[in-house]
Amino acid sequence: MNSQPATKNLLKLDVQLCFALYSTLLGINKVYRKELQALNITYPQYLVLLVLWEGDQLNVSEICERLFLETTTLTPLLKRLEVRGLIKRQRSASDERQVIVTLTEEGQALRATAEKIPACVAGNMNCSFEEIGALRDQLVALRTNLFKNA
Amino acid sequence: MNSQPATKNLLKLDVQLCFALYSTLLGINKVYRKELQALNITYPQYLVLLVLWEGDQLNVSEICERLFLETTTLTPLLKRLEVRGLIKRQRSASDERQVIVTLTEEGQALRATAEKIPACVAGNMNCSFEEIGALRDQLVALRTNLFKNA
DNA sequence: TGCATTTATATCGCACACGATATAATATTC
DNA sequence: GAATATTATATCGTGTGCGATATAAATGCA
Numbered sequence: 001m002n003s004q005p006a007t008k009n010l011l012k013l014d015v016q017l018c019f020a021l022y023s024t025l026l027g028i029n030k031v032y033r034k035e036l037q038a039l040n041i042t043y044p045q046y047l048v049l050l051v052l053w054e055g056d057q058l059n060v061s062e063i064c065e066r067l068f069l070e071t072t073t074l075t076p077l078l079k080r081l082e083v084r085g086l087i088k089r090q091r092s093a094s095d096e097r098q099v100i101v102t103l104t105e106e107g108q109a110l111r112a113t114a115e116k117i118p119a120c121v122a123g124n125m126n127c128s129f130e131e132i133g134a135l136r137d138q139l140v141a142l143r144t145n146l147f148k149n150a
Numbered sequence: 151m152n153s154q155p156a157t158k159n160l161l162k163l164d165v166q167l168c169f170a171l172y173s174t175l176l177g178i179n180k181v182y183r184k185e186l187q188a189l190n191i192t193y194p195q196y197l198v199l200l201v202l203w204e205g206d207q208l209n210v211s212e213i214c215e216r217l218f219l220e221t222t223t224l225t226p227l228l229k230r231l232e233v234r235g236l237i238k239r240q241r242s243a244s245d246e247r248q249v250i251v252t253l254t255e256e257g258q259a260l261r262a263t264a265e266k267i268p269a270c271v272a273g274n275m276n277c278s279f280e281e282i283g284a285l286r287d288q289l290v291a292l293r294t295n296l297f298k299n300a
Numbered sequence: 301t302g303c304a305t306t307t308a309t310a311t312c313g314c315a316c317a318c319g320a321t322a323t324a325a326t327a328t329t330c
Numbered sequence: 331g332a333a334t335a336t337t338a339t340a341t342c343g344t345g346t347g348c349g350a351t352a353t354a355a356a357t358g359c360a
Contacts, residue, residue, distance in 0.1 A: 010265075010268035010269065011200055011203060011261070011264060011265065011267075011268065012200075012204065013197070013200045013201060013204065013216065014290075015286075016200075016268065016286070017275075017282045017283075017285055017286040017289070018178050018182070018271065019197060019200075020285075020286040020289040020290050020293065021171065021174060021175050021178060021289060022175060022178075022193075022197070023217070023218045023293055024171060024289045024290075024292055024293040024296065025171050025172060025175050026218045026219070026347085027218070027292075027293050027296030027297050028168050028171060028172075028296060029347085029348090030296065030297070030348095031296055032168070033348085033349090042315065042316075043172075043316095044315085044316065044317090045315095047163070047169060047172070050161055050162075050163045050166075050169075051163060053161060054162065054163065059338080059339090060338075060339065060340095061337090061338065061339085066163065067173065068173045068176045068177070069176070069316095069317075069318090070317070070318055070319085071338075071339060071340075072317070072318055072319080072320095072339095072340085072341085072342095073316065073317050073318070074339095075339065075340055075341085076315085076316085076340090076341095077315080077316075080315080095325075095326070095337095095338085096324080096325055096326085096338095097324070097325045097326065097337065097338040097339065098325095098337095098338060098339080099338080099339065099340095111161070114161060115160075115161065118160035118161065118166065119160065121168065124295065124296055125167075125292055125295055125296065126295040127292065127295070131288075132167045133167075135167055135170075135285075135288055135289075135292070136165075136166070136167040136170045138281075138285055139167070139170040139171060139174045139285075140164075140170050140174075142174055142177075142275055142277065142285070143170065143173055143174040143177050145274065145275055145276040145277070146174065146177030146178060146180065146181055146274055146275065147177050147180070176317085179317085179318090180318095183318085183319090192344095192345065192346075193346095194345085194346065194347090195345095209308080209309095210308075210309065211307090211308065211309085219346095219347075219348090220347070220348055220349085221308075221309060221310075222309095222310085222311085222312095222347070222348055222349080222350095223346065223347045223348070224309095225309065225310055225311085226310090226311095226345085226346085227345080227346075230345080245307095245308085245355075245356070246308095246354080246355055246356085247307065247308040247309065247354070247355045247356065248307095248308060248309080248355095249308080249309065249310095
């Protein structure tokens with residue numbers, strides 16, 4: 001259909017995909033804060049744990065790449081996770097520049113508690129698995145383009 | 151199809167819609183930082199201007215509601231926009247509790263420069279207008295659910 | 301009218317998030 | 331093998347983003 005004229009105001013807030021993304025993430029963070037409060041961790045910390053639960057013994061850069069974050073963000077975050085007792089940070093023996101991140105027993109154990117979170121968050125979304133999967137794939141495609149050009 | 155067993159690992163990073171959203175927003179911020187550098191403002195500041203360009207003379211709470219942000223976030227941000235010379239903040243005469251936000255001439259003038267930003271960002275997305283619109287609508291629906299329950 | 305309650309904004313503390321920069325270890329080049 | 335370049339992480343400064351709390355103005359109610 002697209003009955004809108006070409007002069008449609010692109011600066012209108014509610015027209016913008018970027019704001020929809022931005023504000024939806026605020027809502028997601030809100031839900032996660034509530035859920036993660038019991039684990040005493042933040043959402044970005046939870047993401048680091050997701051990465052480590054898939055495979056341990058990663059250096060800082062590898063975690064950065066996986067999460068699309070900068071070292072500047074991760075270094076202090078990892079220190080907090082270490083203080084929290086969930087990970088260990090130790091320099092690599094073969095390359096002293098690298099810091100290898102490993103889960104502690106407590107960090108590994110936390111996985112069991114975290115298992116119930118995805119379903120809980122999905123409950124707050126009122127979405128079917130199909131919708132969630134489709135939306136995720138569209139976003140990943142968008143992300144690929146954004147990081148290609150930026 | 152959905153050939154995945156019910157015991158599929160929901161904690162896998164790349165399965166999660168939330169991480170897709172989170173990381174896509176990182177990419178969007180990256181693009182906007184580059185574009186907004188010329189205007190010497192940040193993306194959240196840009197969002198406040200979008201709101202004000204649609205209609206001036208709003209108090210802090212009204213801007214909060216529009217952007218899904220807390221006063222705690224907006225008060226210092228608005229002060230920075232005032233220092234930057236783009237807005238004025240003045241207590242309402244009829245209700246001294248309220249702070250009314252108004253665009254300065256410079257703030258109004260900035261709109262002309264900002265007009266070219268949406269097309270530029272869309273270019274970095276490599277998406278058709280139809281795809282963008284559809285994705286936006288899905289996200290808005292998701293956002294509605296998230297803020298309903300949280 | 302007087303006092304408790306509500307409302308609007310501000311302050312504080314903490315945790316991201318990143319650009320600019322620093323530092324130390326490794327790799328490269330001659 | 332010494333000088334240079336690259337790589338991995340860390341430090342610093344600025345700007346969000348929010349929960350807990352403070353404060354002052356307006357409202358409600360006895």
